[in-house]
Structure formats: C-alpha cells, structure tokens
Amino acid sequence: MRRLPVFWLPLVTAVLLLVVAEIAQRSGLFPITVAAPSQVWQVLVGNPRLFGETVVPTLQAALIGYLCAAAAALAAASVASLIAPAWTPIYRFGVALSSIPLTATTPLLVVWIGNGLSTRVLIAALASYFPILVGAMQGFRAFESTSAELFHVLSASPLQRLRLLVIPASLPLLFAGLKIAAPSAILGTILAEWAGAERGLGVLMIYALGAFDVPKVWFAVTASCLLAAAVYALAAAIEMRVVRWQAATVLED
Amino acid sequence: MPASIAVLDVIKRFQMRGSEVLALDQVRLKLDAGRFGAIIGPSGCGKSTLLRMVADLFEPTDGRIDIGGAPPSRLRREHAIGFVFQSPTLLPWRTVIDNVRLPLRIAGISESNAPRKPTDLIDLVGLKGFEQALPGQLSGGMQQRAAIARALVMNPQVLLLDEPFGALDEITRQRLNTELLRIWAESGTTALLVTHSIAEAVFMADRVFVMSPRPGRIETTIEVDLPRPRTLGMMSTPSFHAIEGAVRGALFAHEAPEAPEAGAAAGAKLQ
Numbered sequence: 001m002r003r004l005p006v007f008w009l010p011l012v013t014a015v016l017l018l019v020v021a022e023i024a025q026r027s028g029l030f031p032i033t034v035a036a037p038s039q040v041w042q043v044l045v046g047n048p049r050l051f052g053e054t055v056v057p058t059l060q061a062a063l064i065g066y067l068c069a070a071a072a073a074l075a076a077a078s079v080a081s082l083i084a085p086a087w088t089p090i091y092r093f094g095v096a097l098s099s100i101p102l103t104a105t106t107p108l109l110v111v112w113i114g115n116g117l118s119t120r121v122l123i124a125a126l127a128s129y130f131p132i133l134v135g136a137m138q139g140f141r142a143f144e145s146t147s148a149e150l151f152h153v154l155s156a157s158p159l160q161r162l163r164l165l166v167i168p169a170s171l172p173l174l175f176a177g178l179k180i181a182a183p184s185a186i187l188g189t190i191l192a193e194w195a196g197a198e199r200g201l202g203v204l205m206i207y208a209l210g211a212f213d214v215p216k217v218w219f220a221v222t223a224s225c226l227l228a229a230a231v232y233a234l235a236a237a238i239e240m241r242v243v244r245w246q247a248a249t250v251l252e253d
Numbered sequence: 254m255p256a257s258i259a260v261l262d263v264i265k266r267f268q269m270r271g272s273e274v275l276a277l278d279q280v281r282l283k284l285d286a287g288r289f290g291a292i293i294g295p296s297g298c299g300k301s302t303l304l305r306m307v308a309d310l311f312e313p314t315d316g317r318i319d320i321g322g323a324p325p326s327r328l329r330r331e332h333a334i335g336f337v338f339q340s341p342t343l344l345p346w347r348t349v350i351d352n353v354r355l356p357l358r359i360a361g362i363s364e365s366n367a368p369r370k371p372t373d374l375i376d377l378v379g380l381k382g383f384e385q386a387l388p389g390q391l392s393g394g395m396q397q398r399a400a401i402a403r404a405l406v407m408n409p410q411v412l413l414l415d416e417p418f419g420a421l422d423e424i425t426r427q428r429l430n431t432e433l434l435r436i437w438a439e440s441g442t443t444a445l446l447v448t449h450s451i452a453e454a455v456f457m458a459d460r461v462f463v464m465s466p467r468p469g470r471i472e473t474t475i476e477v478d479l480p481r482p483r484t485l486g487m488m489s490t491p492s493f494h495a496i497e498g499a500v501r502g503a504l505f506a507h508e509a510p511e512a513p514e515a516g517a518a519a520g521a522k523l524q
C-alpha cells in the first residue's frame with residue numbers, strides 16, 4: 001500500500017499537465033511555438049517509420065557506447081584497485097576526459113572518424129565513462145576494513161576475497177555510477193547526431209528546427225527526455241534486483 | 254581439538270609517521286588447551302594488538318607466539334582460528350545462514366562434511382527461525398550471536414574474542430556472556446577473550462591476564478578457581494569479590510599510593 005503513491009502521484013500529475021497543456025493550446029493561450037500533446041502524439045502515429053528512424057538508432061548507439069564505457073571503466077577501476085600507484089593517474093585521466101566539453105570534441109571526432117556509428121558510440125562512451133569509473137573505483141574499496149581482516153583470518157584466496165567481498169560490497173556505489181551514466185549516454189549520442197548523422201533523434205531535431213515543424217521539434221525533445229528517463233529507470237530496476245540487501249528494514253529483539 | 258596458546262616475550266612496535274611506537278613490551282602469556290583466558294587492561298594498552306597477532310593478522314616485532322606447538326600462520330591456513338570482532342562484521346548481502354557458512358565456503362568444505370552443522374550452530378546461539386534473515390534485519394546482539402556461530406563452524410582450535418559484546422547494553426551483555434560460556438563449554442575449544450570489564454573477566458575466565466597501560470605488558474596473571482558452570486549468583490559471593498579485588502589491585506598497582514586512600518575517604522564520608 002505504501003508504495004502506491006510513490007508511483008501514482010507523478011503519473012497523475014503528468015496526465016493532468018498534459019490535459020491542461022492540450023486545453024491551453026487549443027484555446028490559443030500558448031504561442032504557436034508550443035505544440036499540443038495531441039499534435040506531438042500525431043507525429044508518432046502518423047509516421048509509422050519515424051520511431052525506427054529516430055528513437056531506435058539513438059538508443060542503439062547509446063547502448064553500445066554505454067556498454068563499452070562500462071567495460072572500460074570496470075577494467076580501469078580493477079587496475080586502480082589492484083595496483084596502488086595506478087589509482088591517482090587513472091582517476092586524473094578520468095577527470096581530464098570528463099572536463100573536456102563534448103561540444104568541442106564532437107565536431108573534431110566527426111572530422112577524424114566520420115559520421116558513422118563508431119563516432120556516436122565513442123561520444124556516448126565518453127559521456128558515460130566518468131560516473132561509472134568513480135562508482136567502480138569508490139565501490140571497489142567500499143568494503144569494511146574489519147571484513148578484510150575476517151577474510152584474512154579465514155585464509156581466503158585473493159580470488160575468493162574479490163568474489164565474496166570486494167565485488168558484492170562495490171555494488172551500491174557501482175550502480176549509483178551506472179544509473180547516472182545511463183542518461184548521459186543518450187545525451188552524448190544526440191549531441192553526436194547534431195554534428196552529423198543519417199538518422200536518430202538528434203537528426204530529427206536539426207531537421208524539424210530547419211523546417212520549423214513545431215510538433216516534430218516537440219516530439220524529438222519529448223522522446224529524448226523519455227528515453228533518458230527510461231534508461232535510468234532500467235538501470236535502477238536492475239539495481240533493485242541485484243542489490244536487494246540494501247533495502248533491509250530494522251527489527252528489534 | 255583445542256590447542257594451548259603461548260605468547261613468549263612478544264614485542265610489538267608500530268611505525269607512525271617516521272617515529273616508532275612501542276605498543277607491547279615483553280608480553281608473556283600461557284593458556285592451556287581447552288581453558289578460557291581473559292585479557293584485561295585499560296584501553297590503548299595493546300589488547301587488540303596482542304589478539305590480532307595470535308590470529309596471525311600481523312606478526313610480532315620480536316618474540317614468538319605458539320598455538321598447540323605451531324605458529325599462528327599454520328593454524329590460520331588450516332582454517333583453525335575462530336575470531337569474533339567487536340563489531341559483528343557480517344556480510345550484509347548474505348543471509349544469517351550464509352554468513353555462518355562463509356568459513357566453509359572459503360575452506361572449500363561442503364555442508365555435509367562441515368565440522369559443525371551451520372543449522373545446529375544457529376540453534377545453539379539462539380537464532381533459530383532467523384536463518385534466512387539479512388544481518389540488517391537483526392539487532393546488534395543477534396548479529397553478534399551470528400558472528401559467534403560463524404567463528405565456531407570450523408570447530409576451531411582456538412576461539413579469539415575482541416570485546417565481542419562491548420557495544421551492547423549491560424543487560425544484553427550479561428545474558429550473552431552466560432550463553433557464550435555455555436557455547437564454549439559445549440565446543441571444548443580454547444578461548445581467549447579481550448575485555449575491559451573486571452567482573453566480565455572474572456565471570457568468564459579460568460585465568461585473567463592483567464595488562465599495564467602503554468606500553469602494554471602482562472602485569473599479573475590471576476587464576477580464577479570458581480567452579481563451572483558459572484552462574485550469575487556466583488557474582489555476589491565473597492570468593493568472586495576477592496578475585497575481583499585482586500584484579501582491580503593489579504590494574505591500579507602503579508597508582509597504589511593514592512587509590513585506596515581516595516576510596517577510603519569516600520567511604521568515610523558516606524558513613
């Protein structure tokens with residue numbers, strides 16, 4: 001019972017806002033640069049191929065980039081926690097990568113490696129690398145020092161220590177990074193699409209802006225937001241399945 | 254099989270920002286197999302340091318530790334040391350039963366070949382019905398019971414306890430101490446308990462090792478010849494008080510000139 005409001009309240013609010021926007025638009029309260037929700041919806045259902053040409057390619061590039069970033073960040077964090085002197089350089093390199101504005105690197109990368117899938121994947125990966133790296137690096141040393149002593153007294157092998165202590169203890173922080181990084185991958189992909197691509201949500205935005213197709217602009221914007229929220233929710237759902245022990249409640253004896 | 258513990262002229266120095274700290278100085282301690290020993294001393298005197306060296310968490314700077322004729326490292330590799338920390342140190346993502354099974358998992362022993370059955374131990378420490386609970390769902394006392402069950406699952410030759418109930422309230426602590434004695438008697442292992450409570454040391458142990466403040470050394474060894482099983486009633490007997498007095502005397506030996514007079518003066522004022 002207690003969980004219902006958490007889910008329903010935002011939904012009811014959203015539906016209400018949509019209805020208000022629809023009425024406001026139709027009664028001319030909004031300028032023509034604001035599309036009515038029904039017009040945005042019509043963009044989607046009126047063009048059967050639109051979804052496959054915008055949302056799908058963006059999601060595809062973002063997902064591949066995200067997975068590459070996750071693999072690279074996990075590998076780097078593993079090296080950092082195994083080799084003490086590597087910790088600081090790996091962290092600083094991550095900071096440097098994330099400080100370079102992607103708006104500057106994107107056109108460069110398009111010039112260097114073209115406007116193919118690999119550019120969008122690379123930029124999505126760059127956008128999501130750092131949060132995953134920080135989550136993994138902090139996570140890999142999140143175990144308690146007495147737990148490490150326990151594993152020593154129990155004479156655990158390094159591999160057992162890793163599997164039974166270090167990795168499980170890292171999951172809450174690791175997932176914190178994975179969740180933050182998921183929407184970043186979507187935004188990175190859209191940015192890359194602006195700089196040049198055949199299909200995708202970013203391409204639709206540029207096209208719709210040029211054509212002053214207001215409903216299409218709003219569709220692209222809405223779809224981007226929903227996509228970013230959806231990948232976050234997906235990561236959170238996976239976290240809830242994997243890190244069940246965090247939600248434990250307290251009993252008294 | 255329980256093992257005897259011998260600490261022979263152990264010295265421990267810590268390196269601290271270039272300077273050296275002498276934590277333990279010429280510590281000597283002997284405990285026969287199957288007996289219960291208690292180490293008592295003011296905080297910071299090196300009790301935990303001593304116990305951690307017996308558990309092979311680190312090595313003495315000088316001197317030797319001998320458990321049943323072998324160095325601690327051998328016992329540790331044979332998974333024959335049980336250790337209970339001040340905090341329960343349970344893995345929060347494992348259920349109670351899986352935490353108790355952890356030493357078996359690490360030693361690569363199947364449940365059917367376990368020296369002691371995890372379910373029996375959970376029963377023994379009074380956690381029946383909580384096997385599938387997560388540590389976060391248990392109170393501090395219950396978590397520490399699970400930690401004791403985990404320490405016993407390999408049927409260790411020595412059981413080392415570092416202020417296991419120090420974080421709990423007086424009433425819970427007294428109850429758990431009584432239970433611990435029952436569990437220890439049933440297990441037959443050698444036990445070495447670190448405490449800073451005089452009553453607790455006398456109530457639990459066959460032999461109390463009194464440590465001096467830094468640098469820690471064993472001031473006196475006091476034999477406790479109270480019969481077993483120990484009962485709460487014994488704590489108000491004259492012989493219990495006499496031993497308590499001996500331990501207190503040894504703990505405050507270096508302040509002997511002032512302490513008794515201050516006590517006498519306070520007593521006089523009350524009358």
Ligand SMILES: Nc1ncnc2c1ncn2[C@@H]1O[C@H](COP(=O)(O)OP(=O)(O)O)[C@@H](O)[C@H]1O
Nearest residue numbers: 267268269276295296297298299300301302303
């Ligand atoms: N790893 C360490 N490095 C430096 N000093 C330490 C370390 N461990 C303990 N000490 C010092 O050794 C002394 C004894 O500590 P400890 O054994 O924890 O005392 P106790 O358990 O009796 O309270 C303390 O002064 C403490 O500061």
Ligand SMILES: [Mg+2]
Nearest residue numbers: 300301302415
């Ligand atoms: Mg201590």
